[in-house]
Amino acid sequence: MRKKEKAKAILETLAGLYPEAHCSLDFETPLDLLIATQLAAQCTDARVNIVTKDLFKKYRTAEDYAAASLEELEQDIKSTGFFRNKARNIKECCIRLITVYGGKVPDTMEDLLTLPGVGRKTANVVLSTIFNKPGVIVDTHCTRLSRRLGLTKSENPEIIERDLMKLIPEDQWANFSHYLVFHGREVCQARKPRCGSCSILPYCDFARKKLE
Numbered sequence: 001m002r003k004k005e006k007a008k009a010i011l012e013t014l015a016g017l018y019p020e021a022h023c024s025l026d027f028e029t030p031l032d033l034l035i036a037t038q039l040a041a042q043c044t045d046a047r048v049n050i051v052t053k054d055l056f057k058k059y060r061t062a063e064d065y066a067a068a069s070l071e072e073l074e075q076d077i078k079s080t081g082f083f084r085n086k087a088r089n090i091k092e093c094c095i096r097l098i099t100v101y102g103g104k105v106p107d108t109m110e111d112l113l114t115l116p117g118v119g120r121k122t123a124n125v126v127l128s129t130i131f132n133k134p135g136v137i138v139d140t141h142c143t144r145l146s147r148r149l150g151l152t153k154s155e156n157p158e159i160i161e162r163d164l165m166k167l168i169p170e171d172q173w174a175n176f177s178h179y180l181v182f183h184g185r186e187v188c189q190a191r192k193p194r195c196g197s198c199s200i201l202p203y204c205d206f207a208r209k210k211l212e
């Protein structure tokens, strides 16, 4: 089966399994999502959602984060891990939002990538979820599943993003990313993939090699 046909079959199967798949970070405003996505680095979305429940009540605007003391912000996000780096980046990111973008979250990849702490993953989450623009979101689940399924050979997120962009229709880029997250959590876990109950087993290189 050609790679593109395989990707199409995987997309259709997962779309049937997870019609409700969506970004699982809680947010109300574009700024909330920008911050939540930064906090989600090396942390689960569930943990981030616990932390942001109070955080988003306390910090409502870019000005609020920019004016906060670094020590206080660090304490407020501590349980998401890597809190010193994250706090510094969030503060600097919000200062740039105020000075360059009038306190608003920009809507292009180019502009988002100029913000401290914002990489392509965060930018694609914001672009697809807030601005309805196409974007492949390469997180740990997307990386693991894309490699197991044989849709990419790379471990480099930028190359994985490019490989998936070639295989998946543009209007499904974000959905496909969400499907992989849902399937990664429910079936294809990192340590113990449940291949015996997996609906996309027929398309999976990892499972085929295991059976050989």
Ligand code: SF4
Residues within 6 Å of the ligand: 145, 148, 149, 187, 188, 189, 193, 194, 195, 196, 198, 199, 200, 201, 204, 205, 206, 207
């Ligand atoms: S067959 Fe196994 S390794 Fe392949 S996607 Fe399914 S659970 Fe993951």
